[in-house]
Amino acid sequence: MDKNIRIDVHHHFFLDAKQKKKRNGEIGWRTPEENLPWHPTLSLKAMDALGIQTAILSPPPLSSGAIGSENRAFARTHNSYAAKLCNVYPERFGFFACLPTLNDVEGALSEICHALDHLKADGIALISSYGEGIHAKYIGDDSYDPIWKELDRRQAVVFLHGAQTPSSTPYPHDFLGLPISEVPNETFKAAAHLVVTGRKRKYPNVKIILAHLGGSTPFLAARVAILSKHMGCTLTPEEILQDFKSFYYETALGAHEVTLTAMEKFVPLDHILFGTDFPAVSIEMASWYTDNLENFYNGDARKLDAVTRRNALNLLPRLRLQ
Template identity: 30%
Template sequence: MANGKIDVHAHFITSTYRKALLEHGYAKPDGMPGIPRWSEESHLAFMNSYGIAKSIISVSSPGTNITSNRGLNQNLTRESNEYAAHVKARYPDRFGYFASLPLPDISASLAEIKHVLDGPLKADGIILLSNASGFYLGDPHLRPILAELDSRKAVVFVHPTGTCCQANLQDSSASESPAYSSPLASAYPDPVFEFFFDSGRSILDMIMTGTACRFSQIRWIITHCGGALASLLDRVIQMASLGLPLASGRDPLPVSEAQIRAIIAEQFWFDLAGNPIPNQVDAILRFTSRQQLLFGTDVPWMPFEVVGEVVQRMERDLPDCVGKEHSDPIFRGNAEQLLLKQVEN
């Protein structure tokens, strides 16, 4: 068993957050069977059992902007961030955290960035969902947030959430219901595969609009080995190499094939939470290096007792996939260097 791992993809659930989810229609978030139980003690016990030295915890989807009340969302965000900061303060060698923002509320989110990064809360970075009430990462609405994070060379952890894309029907039914979403979208829990599509959609939106070029100092962690990203990059790169426009109508910066490749290779890190070995890892390594891969578990939304088996399988299979000399840094060293740079900034 590889000891001393750093888990960049782990979550926490406070009693306040659980109560808010239940009260505001999220008893089964993203189609999951329910809200898992979590405590510091259960998390530490899991870490001790599987050689995890440190977990960087965050609030998972649907995030902290879950009500129609702006003040309640701000309070829930603040309570979650301060709780995580207290956990980190009590166990500085075992826990770090990525702070939540009440997006798409820009002014409140800017205030929260300053609260968690400038003061004593000492967040290790910020978590952004793949979309904030339909605002994807390339949307101009989010530029003030990204500009603030770029100025700080922040680590930004991008976690998928439920899609907000809908298709418009061009037939007679469109007049009755112009916004249409297939029943398939709600037939399965979003984490089964919709999360992967939404991550890919949002990351490509950020690349194709030039947003990643605009804010090149942000260091992005993309969960689940990039979701569907790797399978779509060949098409996007081909279009860029032919000089075809990649975005329109949103003040895009032109993006070249060389820029796309550089963004993937230099600005993005990819965690291995889930089951990405060997297929997803093989695919993403066509565009990035082994130094950009990070260990992740996704507990407790992936149950402790289940993910333990996944960790053991990863320990067994990762060396064959990436080489023994690279597997140990993936389990710890790559994350250590990334997070150390955040502290230095």
Template identity: 30%
Template sequence: MPSLLQKLLLGIPLACLATGHALTDSVSSNYKIDVHSHVVPPIWREELISAGYPVKNGTLYTDGFPVSNWTLDSHITTMNSLEVNYSTISVSAPGVFFLKEAKKAKSLARRVNLQLHKYTRTYPTRLGALCLLPLPYVDEAVEELKFCLDTLGFVGVGLYTNANGTYLGDKSLDPVFSALDKRNASVFVHPASPECTSVANGWPIPMTEYPFDTVRAIENMLLTGQRAQYPDIKMIFAHGGGAIPFLATRIAGMASLPWLGGLSVPESLAQLAGYYFDTAASTSAIQLAALRSFVGTDQIVVGTDYPYVPASQASAGLSAMQVNGNFTTVEMGQINNLNALKIFPRIVKALKLH
């Protein structure tokens, strides 16, 4: 029996979805693809505790923020309650870069990825996995990327804004970007803690430093030329791009100074806006107005950040999005599913829409 999404999209050629020429009238605007949800595999939790991350009253904390007592069943139950039909799952920061030896990071990344694969095999029409890479260890990361995409068939790859201070844009990461580019891979970028955590004044790092670390990564990719070298890789940045909609003009203006490369302001602005951005913790009227002005509705995708954002908050954000963003039904269709299908051709394949 065809799934709900198959019924909704029957007759739409794969080429239409892949190129963005979606027939919006044929797709339910309510079908939601959540590109930003997390899992907490027990093996990952155990390694974090072994590495010394604090546990207070039975709750594990990373970057000053509580880690949910997640289960696969609770994830699916929450998806149902949020009316989310399909989710990409990834591991939040600190990934495996808290392990300071390449061999250990590689081993844990492999074990976690096999667990993610098991989750998606259990719910193949509900979940798609994003590969966890053992960065900043580049050779090991490329090997794991190939395993996840070529052997396990993951729908995409998860990256962090930085891994132990190695930011996206760093020349050392070129082999990773080359491998992504070769495979036309889809990438989700989640912020990580910067090394200057003392500036947070003891408050949780995700509160303000995560949004600014997103800016650091996007800025670095511009100034080092890495994004210009690999412009075709489809990349999603979390949390509405952090502060980038507000700071893009400032960055582009300063990047035009001769001693910073003398880059063209229009070209820099186009590059800074050349990504996709999810709505996790970014559904207020002010945030959506900025995001809509910066990139338009064809580059906005749904993100909940569950379970780090509680289901009650995620539900409120999803419910308020159309009104707060002043989006039409057609535009909500783009945001809820069509943009994600354009980014992730492997989801189209997994749902047998081709």
């Protein structure tokens, strides 16, 4: 593509290369060496190569940490940096603000206010669960209701990424680290939790984007519809499926003929967005999925434009003013 027209809603930034490498060793992933240390010029180069006009930045999904000033400072530092970058490159970057651990409800509410009102963030980035091990809580937990209520009041956009949480067993192979084998299922578990607890229906004004085409969500939604109803969920199977279909789904590391065919059957076209996951992956890896997307919609310029650009413009109207 000669002209940069795409809008990438899944684009990370890393402020601490040493910490990122350390975390990579813990989760079984290698961020491409050429992307560390990260600098905005690396993203701009990738965006030009991939035909991307604007990337919506979000911090890498991290373990939530303990309640306290350090956790709040982490969120504020990343959000302030992203806002400054958007001011320098207003047509090239937007950002989803991160929050301190949601277990710090007061801190999370404060950062929502600061990020959306003062830093002019395009939305909020959340991970699937907060806390460690058996003490972790998924994002539909009752204690997080004040946060969802505020996001609903603001009609906020939320970018939801699966946490890099190990299962009860080690990941199966060095080629199948947590980002490959666990993160997609964590996204599904968070989405399903929001549905069966009624949070997705209770807060309908929050527009939630699920990373990586929702991970395993499209393929397990029908399983939840019947089995969770059997286990006591008060929603009907039809209501459960309806709520799953109300999420938005972005294509990073998921665009393939099989998955895109399933998504066309599962959600309206205007609920599919374009993403790359750069710089967690290389330009070449992102290009493979982007080429798949191009090939899938070959001959239908209207659909391709909707997925790669127009749907994001409708969801993030600030971008239309650039």
